[in-house]
Amino acid sequence: MEKILPIGEYIEKGINSLEQNLSFLWSAIDDGISWLVENMNDLFLAIPFVIILALIAFIAYYVKAGNKMFTLSGLKKAYGLTIFVILGLLLIYAMGYWEEAIQTTTLVIVSTIIALILGIPFGIWSAKSNTADTVIRPILDFMQTMPAFVYLIPAIFFFSVGNTPGVIATVIFSLPPSVRLTNLGIRNVPGDVIEAGRAFGANENQILYKIQLPLAMPTILAGINQVILLALSMVVIASMVGAKGLGSIVYQGIQQNDIAKGFESGLGIVVLAMILDRITQSIGSKK
Amino acid sequence: MADDNNIRIKVEDLTLIFGKRKKEALELLNQGYSKTDILKKTKCTVGVNKASFEIKKGEIFVIMGLSGSGKSTLIRCLNRLNDPTDGRVYFKEHDITRDSNKQLLDTRRTEMSMVFQKFGLLPHRTILENAAFGLEIRGEPKEQRDEKGMKALKTVGLEGYEDQYPAELSGGMQQRVGLARALANDTDVLLMDEAFSALDPLIKSDMQDELLQIQNKLHKTIVFITHDLDEAMKVGDRIAIMKDGVVEQIGTAEEILTDPATEYVEAFVEKVDRKTIITAETLMFDNPIIVRFKKDGPKAAIRKMREAGVNVLPVEDNDEKFLGYVWLEDMLKLEKEKAKTVESALNTEVPSVYKHYTVEEMLPLITGHHHPLAVVDDEGKLEGIITQTSLIIESTRFDDKEMDKLIGEANEL
Numbered sequence: 077m078e079k080i081l082p083i084g085e086y087i088e089k090g091i092n093s094l095e096q097n098l099s100f101l102w103s104a105i106d107d108g109i110s111w112l113v114e115n116m117n118d119l120f121l122a123i124p125f126v127i128i129l130a131l132i133a134f135i136a137y138y139v140k141a142g143n144k145m146f147t148l149s150g151l152k153k154a155y156g157l158t159i160f161v162i163l164g165l166l167l168i169y170a171m172g173y174w175e176e177a178i179q180t181t182t183l184v185i186v187s188t189i190i191a192l193i194l195g196i197p198f199g200i201w202s203a204k205s206n207t208a209d210t211v212i213r214p215i216l217d218f219m220q221t222m223p224a225f226v227y228l229i230p231a232i233f234f235f236s237v238g239n240t241p242g243v244i245a246t247v248i249f250s251l252p253p254s255v256r257l258t259n260l261g262i263r264n265v266p267g268d269v270i271e272a273g274r275a276f277g278a279n280e281n282q283i284l285y286k287i288q289l290p291l292a293m294p295t296i297l298a299g300i301n302q303v304i305l306l307a308l309s310m311v312v313i314a315s316m317v318g319a320k321g322l323g324s325i326v327y328q329g330i331q332q333n334d335i336a337k338g339f340e341s342g343l344g345i346v347v348l349a350m351i352l353d354r355i356t357q358s359i360g361s362k363k
Numbered sequence: 364m365a366d367d368n369n370i371r372i373k374v375e376d377l378t379l380i381f382g383k384r385k386k387e388a389l390e391l392l393n394q395g396y397s398k399t400d401i402l403k404k405t406k407c408t409v410g411v412n413k414a415s416f417e418i419k420k421g422e423i424f425v426i427m428g429l430s431g432s433g434k435s436t437l438i439r440c441l442n443r444l445n446d447p448t449d450g451r452v453y454f455k456e457h458d459i460t461r462d463s464n465k466q467l468l469d470t471r472r473t474e475m476s477m478v479f480q481k482f483g484l485l486p487h488r489t490i491l492e493n494a495a496f497g498l499e500i501r502g503e504p505k506e507q508r509d510e511k512g513m514k515a516l517k518t519v520g521l522e523g524y525e526d527q528y529p530a531e532l533s534g535g536m537q538q539r540v541g542l543a544r545a546l547a548n549d550t551d552v553l554l555m556d557e558a559f560s561a562l563d564p565l566i567k568s569d570m571q572d573e574l575l576q577i578q579n580k581l582h583k584t585i586v587f588i589t590h591d592l593d594e595a596m597k598v599g600d601r602i603a604i605m606k607d608g609v610v611e612q613i614g615t616a617e618e619i620l621t622d623p624a625t626e627y628v629e630a631f632v633e634k635v636d637r638k639t640i641i642t643a644e645t646l647m648f649d650n651p652i653i654v655r656f657k658k659d660g661p662k663a664a665i666r667k668m669r670e671a672g673v674n675v676l677p678v679e680d681n682d683e684k685f686l687g688y689v690w691l692e693d694m695l696k697l698e699k700e701k702a703k704t705v706e707s708a709l710n711t712e713v714p715s716v717y718k719h720y721t722v723e724e725m726l727p728l729i730t731g732h733h734h735p736l737a738v739v740d741d742e743g744k745l746e747g748i749i750t751q752t753s754l755i756i757e758s759t760r761f762d763d764k765e766m767d768k769l770i771g772e773a774n775e776l
Contacts, residue, residue, distance in 0.1 A: 266481075268479055268480075268481040268482075268483045269483050269484070269485060271444060271479070271483060272477070272479055272483030272484075273496075273500070274444060274471070275442060275444060275471060275475075275476070275477040275479075275483075275554075276471060276472065276476060276477070276496060276497040276500050276544075276548070277468045277469070277470075277471035277472030277473075277497070277500055277501070278468075278500045279468055282500055286485075286496075286499070286500075287485065290485070290487045291485070291486070291487065293487075
């Protein structure tokens with residue numbers, strides 16, 4: 077069939093010119109992200125496994141038990157997650173994928189931070205302005221439904237192979253929930269509370285920081301939880317453009333037809349996902 | 364001008380129209396079209412229709428109306444939570460409707476605070492932090508606002524709850540926090556939008572009493588919105604009755620009850636328990652004919668009774684102090700006995716009341732005797748008298764004919 081409207085060509089031309097004219101920007105982003113990922117990796121790997129294990133177990137216990145940490149009821153609430161976290165991390169360590177798990181976690185952390193830094197302000201903006209909401213909404217749909225491979229190609233084009241295109245692809249895929257849920261959370265703040273704020277002379281900033289954001293926080297935290305899980309689900313695809321970690325082992329397993337490798341690394345991702353999910357969810361469900 | 368200093372809020376021709384074609388709707392309104400016509404022609408709703416009134420310093424001004432009457436819309440025009448389409452709102456001498464955004468925030472922060480029907484508390488903050496919220500918005504240092512917040516909580520009787528959260532308190536207590544938040548700002552004007560409407564009847568009545576007590580101490584200027592006429596009558600110094608965005612009548616509870624300006628107001632106040640509102644002052648006959656104790660003998664008394672067409676008259680001494688009553692039959696006896704004074708027939712064991720006594724308070728005083736009620740001032744001087752019949756008519760709402768019939772029936776028995 078004949079092409080009447082060659083959109084692809086236009087996009088390609090646009091991307092080419094972006095690449096050539098803004099190359100300093102892309103290399104700066106590349107340098108920044110690579111630096112962050114590598115240093116964070118080195119830092120985590122420099123800490124002995126046992127200490128990280130203890131630290132994460134403590135965090136899990138703390139987010140569940142809260143200020144009842146030293147009481148029996150706190151212990152009752154928190155022991156399940158704590159034991160699960162310890163067993164899960166021991167399993168990953170015992171399978172011999174500790175380093176890869178750290179690499180994956182780093183990638184998830186960096187992507188999540190970037191996604192939140194971009195996503196929450198956009199979420200606030202679209203909550204405050206219906207016009208912004210109308211414009212941003214289809215862009216989010218695009219980011220979530222466009223197959224990841226499609227934007228991996230230009231990502232490599234801009235940043236060459238490595239961690240950076242992996243992070244960028246992960247950010248694109250995992251960012252939408254942070255925008256959507258920040259938007260939803262703020263819009264759901266009861267009108268009478270905001271009106272009370274206005275009646276006492278609160279300006280827009282005071283209303284945002286003293287009323288809307290605190291009241292929207294549980295929803296925003298649910299959004300952050302979603303961002304983390306989506307980021308984790310992107311690690312295998314990110315590994316195809318050179319990101320290191322458990323994803324790249326899965327990818328190797330596929331290429332080498334190695335069931336054992338594939339299953340182990342896959343299991344590692346699942347365990348990691350459950351730990352991150354349960355911990356962040358507990359933060360969200362606290363008062 | 365001296366009188367003007369007493370006026371805190373002055374509203375002139377205030378109009379608020381909801382909808383997109385406000386200008387058009389306003390023009391139609393000025394041409395005298397009705398609310399329904401305007402809605403049909405422009406799809407705009409007239410929320411408030413040319414309201415004008417003045418609120419004096421230190422009074423509780425109640426705006427009363429059913430839902431949809433525009434009362435909540437109107438109160439929001441006073442601090443411009445709603446922007447009026449037309450008309451002026453003056454606070455003291457300055458015109459709030461022309462305030463810049465910054466001036467408006469200042470006015471809200473320092474001149475008026477508001478209490479809401481749904482409380483509007485911040486669930487993530489403690490009671491003290493909620494009470495001090497207005498001060499925080501104003502930018503006062505933490506120590507100072509905690510101190511003022513505590514003082515306000517004490518005023519509303521919530522001492523000891525400062526570290527709890529709103530969800531841990533009952534509705535009545537939450538509204539106390541709302542009231543404390545408004546009081547903490549120490550503003551001249553308090554806007555209360557159906558502040559007690561969401562509360563249980565008993566709690567509501569408590570809160571009304573408490574508001575009146577607080578008002579006795581603090582003398583704020585309070586604008587109080589309610590749909591409950593009993594509440595309006597109880598707390599209001601003056602009441603404005605609204606219907607369809609129009610202020611139908613403004614006056615004291617008694618003025619509205621005794622002299623309703625429109626049919627709507629009349630229908631509205633019909634259901635009110637008048638016994639608690641109508642006072643002796645309204646019911647009494649002014650300047651009654653009196654018998655002078657030392658000067659008038661039985662003859663003079665009989666003549667005065669015939670002139671007035673009554674069979675009983677009050678007696679005063681030389682200092683105009685009320686002494687009691689003399690009855691026609693006794694006077695006729697004394698006349699036969701050729702007595703010089705009315706002293707031996709004077710009934711002194713008779714009830715007297717002050718002007719502000721309500722019908723409810725006076726009713727028990729008329730049982731067991733036939734004497735009218737004497738209305739006296741602090742010094743015991745007679746100001747008027749109230750016949751038992753008029754008191755019964757007032758409390759039963761029977762008209763004169765029904766009363767005559769009842770009396771006739773009673774006599775036959």
